Amino acid sequence: MSDQVVSPVRFRADVLAVPAYRQGAAPTKPGFKLSSNENPSEPLPGVLEAIAGRSDINRYAAVAMPELRETIGAEFGVPGTHVHLAAGSVAILFQLVHAAAGSGDAYLHAWPSFEAYPSLGLASGAEAVRVPLTAASEHDLDAMADAITDRTRVVLLCSPNNPTGPTIRRADFDRFMARVPADTLVVLDEAYREFVTDPEAVRGEDVLRDHANLVVLRTFSKAYGLAGLRIGYGVGDPAIFAAAASVAIPLSVTGIAESAARASLTLEARAVHAERVAEIAARRDALAAELRELGIAVPAAQANFVWIPETGAAPGGVVDALALAADFAEAGTLVRPFGGVGVRISVGEPESVPVVVDIVRAHLVRTREN
Ligand SMILES: Cc1ncc(COP(=O)(O)O)c(C=O)c1O
CATH class of the missing domain: 3.40.640.10 (Type I PLP-dependent aspartate aminotransferase-like (Major domain))
Known part of the structure; x- marks a missing residue:
């Protein structure tokens, strides 16, 4: 619960002290939702x-x-x-x-x-x-x-x-x-x-x-x-x-x-599932490689997301998680910032990959200039 909310009833102090789980933000303009590690595909056959x-x-x-x-x-x-x-x-x-x-x-x-x-x-x-x-x-x-x-x-x-x-x-x-x-x-x-x-x-x-x-x-x-x-x-x-x-x-x-x-x-669904999982893994590897080329120390990426650590950017291009996420939001793409720690970007649709790389590149250029 947030500090600002005044409750009409008494709650446990230890409960009130803990922030509620924050879900990935909902999109407000057209773009990619890469904030909750969801699967971009339609449901499996059947x-x-x-x-x-x-x-x-x-x-x-x-x-x-x-x-x-x-x-x-x-x-x-x-x-x-x-x-x-x-x-x-x-x-x-x-x-x-x-x-x-x-x-x-x-x-x-x-x-x-x-x-x-x-x-x-x-x-x-x-x-x-x-x-x-x-x-x-x-x-x-x-x-x-x-x-x-x-x-x-x-x-x-x-x-x-x-x-x-x-x-x-x-x-x-x-x-x-x-x-x-x-x-x-x-x-x-x-x-x-x-x-x-x-x-x-x-x-x-x-x-x-x-x-x-x-x-x-x-x-x-x-x-x-x-x-x-x-x-x-x-x-x-x-x-x-x-x-x-x-x-x-x-x-x-x-x-x-x-x-x-x-x-x-079912056997049919599993076959399609295996193909889709392999595609996401390949897309993840490609995205991680492109971000590393920009000088970002992306750690081993083994799920359906990549991580940009705050301290991992190239010299002169230190990423501020909240500022980078704000640039993404401005461009209509949602990612998940962890203030002071880093930014998590889910692997989404194929077309989202160049968009992500462009936003990160532009962010690095802008922050280096300032
Ligand atoms: C590591 C981890 N465990 C568990 C979950 C919970 O997933 P669900 O409750 O949708 O099965 C998540 C969801 O993001 C997760 O990242």
Whole structure:
């Protein structure tokens, strides 16, 4: 809540102290919306038909959704009972932190990372402990392991990291897990896993079976383009999800979202999905390369966005995140500034790439002149 709002009723002081999650801005003029890491493509083949086919929206959806959970579980080599669905993977993050960490407890996450992380423990009273990224904008897993105490109930790992882009390497993940107490929950948030092209990156499917305290999170919001329908999932031990379900808001996953997710996993849809993901990854690499040519130290980009760090611009061209984002907005393109830290630019339509490069180039020229 903002400071200016005077509430007629009493709220918890700790709640009022935390800023609400800020969604990417809505466009106000024609241009590209590159502020929320969305998928620029139309829905996968079969998805719109599946949604239109749901004539039972006067009913609550059957919450178990066994077919969808079995299909997802098969990808990870586990039964559907090891799959937990929610209205977006962010809902599962909330559930897990609430279920595991209460007043006096702590959970760890890297920073900068997904903007929802710092407030996840707010309602449960758990303390969010931030561990700064390395100079390469990667998770500092040694520092994170060092930061684990008796109070730590959950560790959140984001790979690829939103907003900076690098993944956690498999070897580093293995070393880290060896240092985490077996009764501390580790959440590997892989919201952008489908876009990863680095073969050394950790992959939930490969590590899940080695760790009973590990949950892997994925979502249909990004690579599958269903952000507006709100459906994501976790894979892990059913006992962990039983606890998560105890604090979940009931009946949140809609039948329409379930149908869209199932339609996204047919053989035909998967083939188109694979092509589109490869196109986005190639476009991302091209965009990152062009920005690096301008002298910007874009870190390894492994998701569907690139990161311009404030301190990473060429000498004489230091980027001010808010000023750069303002130049984008002026040109009708929305990006996500993190004041004092950097700017995240989602990989959008093919035509958006030269537009982005031109705006950044013009910004560098202008700021060098001043
Ligand atoms: C790292 C990360 N995790 C989770 C989410 C939540 O995605 P959703 O709730 O749409 O599944 C996001 C969304 O931006 C994200 O960036």
